[in-house]
Amino acid sequence: MKHILSQHLGKRSSLIPFLQDIQKEFGYLSTKAIDELSRSTDISANEIYGVATFYTQFRFSPPGEHTVRVCQGTACHVRRGRQILNEVEQQLKIKAGQTTEDRKFDLERVACLGCCALAPVVVVDDKVHARMTAKKISSVLSQYKGRQTRKK
Amino acid sequence: MKLTIDRKAVTAKKDETVLQCALRHDISIPHLCTHSHLSPFGACRLCVVEIEDMPGYPTSCTTPAAEAMVVRTDTAALQNLRRNILALMMLEHPSACLICGRRDLCEEYRPVAEKAGRTTGCHTCNNKNVCEVRTLAEELGFCDLPIPPSYHHRPVDRSNPFIDRDLNLCILCGRCVRICKHQHGTATIDFVDRSSKTHISQAFDRSLLDAGCRFCGSCVDVCPTGTLADRYAKWYPKPDTITKSTCIFCEQACALKLEANKGELVTARAVNEDIPICVLGRFAIPEFLNSTDRLRMPYVRVGKVLRETQWKEALKTTAAKLKEFIGDGFMLVCDTTSTLEDRFVFKKFTRKVMKSKNYIEIEPNYRGISLSSLPKGTKAVLLTGKFVPSSQLNGLELLIVQDCFGTNVSQRADVVLPAAIFAEVNGTILDGSGQKRPLHKACDPPGQAKAEWWIISKLAQAMGAKGFAYRSAGAISKELGISKAKLWVKRDQAPEAAQDLERRRTFFRGHRICEKVFALRELPIRDSSVPSRAVSKRTDGFQILEKYEIAPNVHEIVIQAPNVAKKAQPGQFVIVMVDEKSERVPFTLCDWDAEKGTITLIVLEVGQSSRKLVLLEAGDRIDHMVGPLGIPLEIKQYGTVVLTGGCYGIGAILRIAAALREAGNHVIVIVEGRSHYKHYYKEKLETVCDELIQTTIDGSLGIRGHAVDVVGQKLKDGEKIDCVVAVGCLFMMMLTTRETKPYGVKTLVALNPIMLDGTGMCGACRVTVDKEMKFACVDGPFFDAHLVDWDELRDRRVAYSAEEIHLVGRTESVAPYPGHGDNCRCLR
Numbered sequence: 006m007k008h009i010l011s012q013h014l015g016k017r018s019s020l021i022p023f024l025q026d027i028q029k030e031f032g033y034l035s036t037k038a039i040d041e042l043s044r045s046t047d048i049s050a051n052e053i054y055g056v057a058t059f060y061t062q063f064r065f066s067p068p069g070e071h072t073v074r075v076c077q078g079t080a081c082h083v084r085r086g087r088q089i090l091n092e093v094e095q096q097l098k099i100k101a102g103q104t105t106e107d108r109k110f111d112l113e114r115v116a117c118l119g120c121c122a123l124a125p126v127v128v129v130d131d132k133v134h135a136r137m138t139a140k141k142i143s144s145v146l147s148q149y150k151g152r153q154t155r156k157k
Numbered sequence: 158m159k160l161t162i163d164r165k166a167v168t169a170k171k172d173e174t175v176l177q178c179a180l181r182h183d184i185s186i187p188h189l190c191t192h193s194h195l196s197p198f199g200a201c202r203l204c205v206v207e208i209e210d211m212p213g214y215p216t217s218c219t220t221p222a223a224e225a226m227v228v229r230t231d232t233a234a235l236q237n238l239r240r241n242i243l244a245l246m247m248l249e250h251p252s253a254c255l256i257c258g259r260r261d262l263c264e265e266y267r268p269v270a271e272k273a274g275r276t277t278g279c280h281t282c283n284n285k286n287v288c289e290v291r292t293l294a295e296e297l298g299f300c301d302l303p304i305p306p307s308y309h310h311r312p313v314d315r316s317n318p319f320i321d322r323d324l325n326l327c328i329l330c331g332r333c334v335r336i337c338k339h340q341h342g343t344a345t346i347d348f349v350d351r352s353s354k355t356h357i358s359q360a361f362d363r364s365l366l367d368a369g370c371r372f373c374g375s376c377v378d379v380c381p382t383g384t385l386a387d388r389y390a391k392w393y394p395k396p397d398t399i400t401k402s403t404c405i406f407c408e409q410a411c412a413l414k415l416e417a418n419k420g421e422l423v424t425a426r427a428v429n430e431d432i433p434i435c436v437l438g439r440f441a442i443p444e445f446l447n448s449t450d451r452l453r454m455p456y457v458r459v460g461k462v463l464r465e466t467q468w469k470e471a472l473k474t475t476a477a478k479l480k481e482f483i484g485d486g487f488m489l490v491c492d493t494t495s496t497l498e499d500r501f502v503f504k505k506f507t508r509k510v511m512k513s514k515n516y517i518e519i520e521p522n523y524r525g526i527s528l529s530s531l532p533k534g535t536k537a538v539l540l541t542g543k544f545v546p547s548s549q550l551n552g553l554e555l556l557i558v559q560d561c562f563g564t565n566v567s568q569r570a571d572v573v574l575p576a577a578i579f580a581e582v583n584g585t586i587l588d589g590s591g592q593k594r595p596l597h598k599a600c601d602p603p604g605q606a607k608a609e610w611w612i613i614s615k616l617a618q619a620m621g622a623k624g625f626a627y628r629s630a631g632a633i634s635k636e637l638g639i640s641k642a643k644l645w646v647k648r649d650q651a652p653e654a655a656q657d658l659e660r661r662r663t664f665f666r667g668h669r670i671c672e673k674v675f676a677l678r679e680l681p682i683r684d685s686s687v688p689s690r691a692v693s694k695r696t697d698g699f700q701i702l703e704k705y706e707i708a709p710n711v712h713e714i715v716i717q718a719p720n721v722a723k724k725a726q727p728g729q730f731v732i733v734m735v736d737e738k739s740e741r742v743p744f745t746l747c748d749w750d751a752e753k754g755t756i757t758l759i760v761l762e763v764g765q766s767s768r769k770l771v772l773l774e775a776g777d778r779i780d781h782m783v784g785p786l787g788i789p790l791e792i793k794q795y796g797t798v799v800l801t802g803g804c805y806g807i808g809a810i811l812r813i814a815a816a817l818r819e820a821g822n823h824v825i826v827i828v829e830g831r832s833h834y835k836h837y838y839k840e841k842l843e844t845v846c847d848e849l850i851q852t853t854i855d856g857s858l859g860i861r862g863h864a865v866d867v868v869g870q871k872l873k874d875g876e877k878i879d880c881v882v883a884v885g886c887l888f889m890m891m892l893t894t895r896e897t898k899p900y901g902v903k904t905l906v907a908l909n910p911i912m913l914d915g916t917g918m919c920g921a922c923r924v925t926v927d928k929e930m931k932f933a934c935v936d937g938p939f940f941d942a943h944l945v946d947w948d949e950l951r952d953r954r955v956a957y958s959a960e961e962i963h964l965v966g967r968t969e970s971v972a973p974y975p976g977h978g979d980n981c982r983c984l985r
Binding site: 036039047048049050051052053054055058059065 | 338342343344345346347348349350351352358359360361368369
């Protein structure tokens, strides 16, 4: 943390680089990290939080082991991306934006992943799973259930 | 700079914006997010104007005035644009009252806003009298919403001691965030989750206190809506006097704007809105001065008891007693929170009349009691505060206490004289730097309390002394040669207590401030470890099985009460006491299940007692309940029956409708709500009636208007209606009565007066029906509406409104901070 705080000059204007570095290091923005950042920048924790909540890239709870991104972009939407998301939500018993209780999976809904030809698309960590169906989803998820890959 | 605004040639000052320039020349441009103490923000877009050679509609608050500019502020296109902008804002603000067809009648019939836990319209909004949004809507001729409004159902934040925050009313003008930044450098609150869900909050949803709020109250003062409210002052009527005076809680002597209603202090604010004042100055003064602990009458000791008496007798007795102690055995102790005028009279009295040199003037001790003991040889003492521990008063022959609060010291006194203080007196005090600052009387002292100079002067006169015939504090100032003092308005920085909550004063003349101002007890003592409050689970009483807020401010509560459920009949009610010390409140039995032994109540949160009830959760218990009470509605064959319900009445007519339908009636149920989100029980009601009609004032659901409009239309159309039963607020029932009277349709109303015992003993629920006195609890609740004296009923219902306002302002409902024991900082 100290290392990060010493990196940027200009304090107020480099708030977002600060936040990005913290998230990169710890995986999320903890209350402790924000309070510490607040002390060293003289910006109240409330203001920092106000800025951070604007960006979807910042998260405030520890990430799960695997990130499941379900595309809801135009092409995926037309090919029933919503149904896929519903199915994933049901199987993981969480809503988009949440983390499973066992911290195995994060679920995110994204607007477009840039591979519309493969729609509907689900991306787990960095692997793209193309032409997804509600039936295929459980086998995709089970691939990751046992695996222990701590991602950065 | 010369420019033209609306064909009027005006001159702009340097750095002035178009809006500032226009306002200075009495040209009004609607605006909302702009505030005179804040830099331009351009959030609300209401101040749009047309400027020649500028594209589009620039906001006048962010456009600097320039040479030769030609500005138009009131074209039809602009007004239309503004109306649309306001309409968009009103989509997320309870706005039905603004477009209500019965607004005039409502204002006339209920001029003061009614208390409610959640505000869902102007009629239950604490900001009603001073609302900037309302004023704007009136100016712009706001009339309709393009699409149904939404309600976010955000919980009302009462997690801090002083400020209620109902984000469902927020229009995101950002004034609160900006004033916080402006005054404290970095903000305690900010916009969070910026998106369609943007709202004002603190980091990680911490409470205001944990987020570092110092409670200067500036955010409350700048809020244009009812979103932020001072919990104590919230439901007081609009202030009728505003007086500038000086705070005497500490030597910072902040200049205050004191607002009073009918002689009672309601709020204190900073005169200089650029510099924050401390939590005591902003939030504590009214509750401190209006405390029930204030001394209101003089008391004289007769044997072992202190007997209440009148001034004349008190002065006579005191004078006679004092005459025996002339000389150095007498001592007068005061502190410098008494005015210079008071202290001049004290000194003169001690020296000239009592011929004693023991006039002791102490510096205020903000942390506790000032003197540990009295000098030896003291026989008689006059104290103007609790300066000495009561244990040190044993050897005295005469003790006179002239104070504002009763204490264990005044309990031992021979004479107790009630003193007016602070905002109740005129005079001059010295601030920390030795400058004179004025006190101006802003409110009336409690009972017969009098200014301190008055008391001592009268005492001197009663002892036959000359030179004490003062008629006002001003006359003493003249004798003293005090020139006119000036308020300390222009200062460089905020007083220390406004920067750090923990440096607030905790004592005033030996009285612990938090004992008088309940909310201060919730401010934590951060430097002591505090055990968590033990919550005792009770096992007696009536258990709450389920509780939901089914519509904003409407709570459905299911309670285990087998004996009530067994005997309940349609239209009956129960009386509930939430805890041992609660008020007894009647609630209509909305539903019951004899087999399961449960009853269902619909509760509106409108005051202290209902708040206590809705704060309970499933699993908690209610202390007492009596019921079923009242005469059930006569269920027989009427023919076509129209049942109308509003607010809690929507639930209350459920079983009545079912019973009437079973008896072979054609049942039409008409329920009303301000907006679509105020409706509930649609499915349940559909099963118990032949026709269900929903109405909303803003037209967002069903028919636009009130339930009574539908009844009126049906009657006008010549539909056959044999009986109308109305259950809801007084206004709604009265409207129904007015509508059905010309047609001579039998109309029954369930009256809801204040009720106490519910068995016809106390008479609190007295109503006049057909010029006869009836008790709503045993003769009602149903009465023939056309025979009810509505005006009397309305007047009787507001009989205790002043007391209710006092109670709701006190924050007992918020769990008090557990640490105020011996560890309390206030004790140090």
